[in-house]
Amino acid sequence: xxxxxxxxxxxxxxxxxxxxxxxxxxxxxxxxxxxxxxxxxxxxxxxxxxxxxxxxxxxxxxxxxxxxxxxxxxxxxxxxxxxxxxxxxxxxxxxxxxxxxxxxxxxxxxxxxxxxxxxxxxxxxxxxxxxxxxxxxxxxxxxxxxxxxxxxxxxxxxxxxxxxxxxxxxxxxxxxxxxxxxxxxxxxxxxxxxxxxxxxxxxxxxxxxxxxxxxxxxxxxxxxxxxxxxxxxxxxxxxxxxxxxxxxxxxxxxxxxxxxxxxxxxxxxxxxxxxxxxxxxxxxxxxxxxxxxxxxxxxxxxxxxxxxxxxxxxxxxxxxxxxxxxxxx
Amino acid sequence: xxxxxxxxxxxxxxxxxxxxxxxxxxxxxxxxxxxxxxxxxxxxxxxxxxxxxxxxxxxxxxxxxxxxxxxxxxxxxxxxxxxxxxxxxxxxxxxxxxxxxxxxxxxxxxxxxxxxxxxxxxxxxxxxxxxxxxxxxxxxxxxxxxxxxxxxxxxxxxxxxxxxxxxxxxxxxxxxxxxxxxxxxxxxxxxxxxxxxxxxxxxxxxxxxxxxxxxxxxxxxxxxxxxxxxxxxxxxxxxxxxxxxxxxxxxxxxxxxxxxxxxxxxxxxxxxxxxxxxxxxxxxxxxxxxxxxxxxxxxxxxxxxxxxxxxxxxxxxxxxxxxxxxxxx
DNA sequence: ATACTTCATGTAACCGGTTACATGAAATAA
DNA sequence: TTATTTCATGTAACCGGTTACATGAAGTAT
Numbered sequence: 001x002x003x004x005x006x007x008x009x010x011x012x013x014x015x016x017x018x019x020x021x022x023x024x025x026x027x028x029x030x031x032x033x034x035x036x037x038x039x040x041x042x043x044x045x046x047x048x049x050x051x052x053x054x055x056x057x058x059x060x061x062x063x064x065x066x067x068x069x070x071x072x073x074x075x076x077x078x079x080x081x082x083x084x085x086x087x088x089x090x091x092x093x094x095x096x097x098x099x100x101x102x103x104x105x106x107x108x109x110x111x112x113x114x115x116x117x118x119x120x121x122x123x124x125x126x127x128x129x130x131x132x133x134x135x136x137x138x139x140x141x142x143x144x145x146x147x148x149x150x151x152x153x154x155x156x157x158x159x160x161x162x163x164x165x166x167x168x169x170x171x172x173x174x175x176x177x178x179x180x181x182x183x184x185x186x187x188x189x190x191x192x193x194x195x196x197x198x199x200x201x202x203x204x205x206x207x208x209x210x211x212x213x214x215x216x217x218x219x220x221x222x223x224x225x226x227x228x229x230x231x232x233x234x235x236x237x238x239x240x241x242x243x244x245x246x247x248x249x250x251x252x253x254x255x256x257x258x259x260x261x262x263x264x265x266x267x268x269x270x271x272x273x274x275x276x277x278x279x280x281x282x283x284x285x286x287x288x289x290x291x292x293x294x295x296x297x298x299x300x301x302x303x304x305x306x307x308x309x310x311x312x313x314x315x316x317x318x319x320x321x322x323x324x325x326x327x328x329x
Numbered sequence: 330x331x332x333x334x335x336x337x338x339x340x341x342x343x344x345x346x347x348x349x350x351x352x353x354x355x356x357x358x359x360x361x362x363x364x365x366x367x368x369x370x371x372x373x374x375x376x377x378x379x380x381x382x383x384x385x386x387x388x389x390x391x392x393x394x395x396x397x398x399x400x401x402x403x404x405x406x407x408x409x410x411x412x413x414x415x416x417x418x419x420x421x422x423x424x425x426x427x428x429x430x431x432x433x434x435x436x437x438x439x440x441x442x443x444x445x446x447x448x449x450x451x452x453x454x455x456x457x458x459x460x461x462x463x464x465x466x467x468x469x470x471x472x473x474x475x476x477x478x479x480x481x482x483x484x485x486x487x488x489x490x491x492x493x494x495x496x497x498x499x500x501x502x503x504x505x506x507x508x509x510x511x512x513x514x515x516x517x518x519x520x521x522x523x524x525x526x527x528x529x530x531x532x533x534x535x536x537x538x539x540x541x542x543x544x545x546x547x548x549x550x551x552x553x554x555x556x557x558x559x560x561x562x563x564x565x566x567x568x569x570x571x572x573x574x575x576x577x578x579x580x581x582x583x584x585x586x587x588x589x590x591x592x593x594x595x596x597x598x599x600x601x602x603x604x605x606x607x608x609x610x611x612x613x614x615x616x617x618x619x620x621x622x623x624x625x626x627x628x629x630x631x632x633x634x635x636x637x638x639x640x641x642x643x644x645x646x647x648x649x650x651x652x653x654x655x656x657x658x
Numbered sequence: 659a660t661a662c663t664t665c666a667t668g669t670a671a672c673c674g675g676t677t678a679c680a681t682g683a684a685a686t687a688a
Numbered sequence: 689t690t691a692t693t694t695c696a697t698g699t700a701a702c703c704g705g706t707t708a709c710a711t712g713a714a715g716t717a718t
Binding site for chain 2: 046047048049050051053054059061068069070071072074075076078079082083091092093094095096109110111112113114115216244247248251270271273274275276
Binding site: 017055 | 667668669674
């Protein structure tokens with residue numbers, strides 16, 4: 001591997017001059033520049049990013065901490081972040097935290113030691129004091145963490161009300177909700193939206209709340225149970241995976257979707273188009289969330305002012321077969 | 330941020346001694362070590378990885394290049410790589426190539442400049458000369474690239490024969506194959522397996538080969554077309570997404586799965602359990618593939634000998650409703 | 659003619675670690 | 689008692705870039 005000193009020697013100039021050519025700053029004579037560029041080409045010289053990082057204290061690298069990339073919500077988010085950061089010549093270190101505080105903290109530490117220029121974080125866990133001692137730009141994604149950091153989330157509360165009202169409008173009156181894990185903030189907000197909408201509709205009945213953990217299997221079991229115990233004609237699942245679980249439970253009991261039980265999910269992951277019947281869902285602008293978070297982070301890194309600190313993106317009702325009006329009795 | 334010199338000063342020793350304590354090499358007096366550790370704690374000193382990397386030429390970071398993380402085959406693979414590398418204290422830079430030669434080359438270049446210790450590559454494209462000039466350990470994953478690099482793949486050919494024979498055994502005689510894109514090596518191998526098995530069964534008919542591009546939508550359209558033109562009673566899809574496309578096409582035409590047309594996919598992604606009927610598939614040990622690739626890479630990085638260079642992992646037939654024997658006429 | 663810019667380039671310190679080498683004390687061997 | 693090891697620590701070069709500062713030539717304003 002050629003170094004800047006090799007280039008300097010070959011071109012008959014000092015390293016400073018080579019550096020000037022490389023970074024296009026300072027004065028360099030045209031002829032000299034030509035010689036330097038030739039030397040660079042001849043030696044196939046590529047500047048060592050690590051040396052540059054050490055001096056400049058900026059690595060053109062960011063950290064992205066997600067709970068679990070194999071959870072189908074995250075790949076698109078990660079992809080968006082990578083795409084945008086790539087445009088700005090940043091590279092992305094991917095970290096899976098499994099929502100574990102310990103892993104998150106370890107990763108934060110490692111990322112800092114590697115001089116990442118910023119971190120995008122998807123978590124509920126990190127407590128204020130821990131995060132605030134981080135002297136690296138941070139953007140919080142998908143889950144509202146706390147005040148001080150810029151954040152990008154979707155309108156969980158509003159989306160939940162939308163889903164609930166939709167079920168009501170197609171004729172459901174006994175609308176159950178499969179709740180996500182209570183330590184996940186957005187799951188709680190969705191529950192709140194459901195509860196408030198149900199109260200407003202005069203349909204609230206706490207027995208219609210089914211506990212889920214965002215996983216298909218557990219949701220399926222829970223719904224099987226619930227369907228036996230209570231009269232239910234609509235299910236609003238806290239995420240799409242649980243909606244599939246609900247779908248399977250309903251079908252297993254020989255009930256029809258949406259005729260007997262209508263189902264709507266939440267997130268809008270591609271999966272919802274693959275089931276039969278296709279699932280209605282509240283679609284979050286997943287890609288856009290990732291892209292915005294990335295753009296905000298770049299701005300913070302570059303020290304530019306943010307027009308806005310907290311982004312709450314609108315969600316959208318996607319009506320598919322699992323809640324089709326005409327198909328309900 | 331405290332540096333090693335701050336620690337040295339506080340502990341009243343030289344930087345060399347601090348470094349010795351940090352790296353547990355060389356002689357250090359017990360008392361001295363204690364003082365140094367106290368200073369480290371007091372200053373909350375964390376060594377600067379970048380400086381270390383510059384000198385040692387090893388960054389404890391690897392690059393992972395995949396076509397597209399939002400393709401549902403890859404999240405699990407990526408997760409496996411990250412998990413294993415994490416154990417060995419490596420960090421993973423994720424790159425999406427979209428199978429584009431240009432992006433791959435750019436990423437390779439950037440990764441090298443960042444002194445990554447190794448690269449895991451999922452590609453068909455990179456030509457021999459380009460890759461061989463890379464002086465970083467490389468492991469090829471999922472797709473056989475060429476001889477010189479260690480590789481981890483699953484038995485595509487064998488899996489395809491297995492799938493085809495399975496359809497035969499449950500009674501299918503007009504077995505179609507939805508082929509993946511011809512520039513993807515594993516798609517070609519799956520096709521070869523299908524073709525050879527069909528020939529051996531005396532069922533080969535090239536009109537039964539349907540062109541797909543690994544995407545659901547395109548496969549659905551192609552299958553709709555094919556079902557109208559030819560008599561087909563079984564479909565072996567080159568991947569699971571296309572199997573879902575086939576399922577939708579068959580259902581749209583009012584045919585039953587598996588009674589009229591049996592369907593089997595390939596890959597074994599979680600999605601196959603979410604459809605109705607659930608999809609039979611040839612399951613690749615996705616997580617294991619990623620994990621093995623990561624372990625091989627670590628060995629190469631550490632200069633240890635590999636027991637084996639090319640790993641071809643066995644695949645497994647997962648029989649679900651879409652090919653259930655009893656349910657076929 | 660003198661002073662001040664602008665242009666062009668080089669020297670060397672610096673970023674924050676690691677380590678080869680030097681130095682010397684204490685312990686052990688001959 | 690002297691020679692050799694082992695233990696303990698420090699000095700300074702090095703990794704490969706960047707840049708503050710110095711130097712000097714050429715151009716131009718006064």
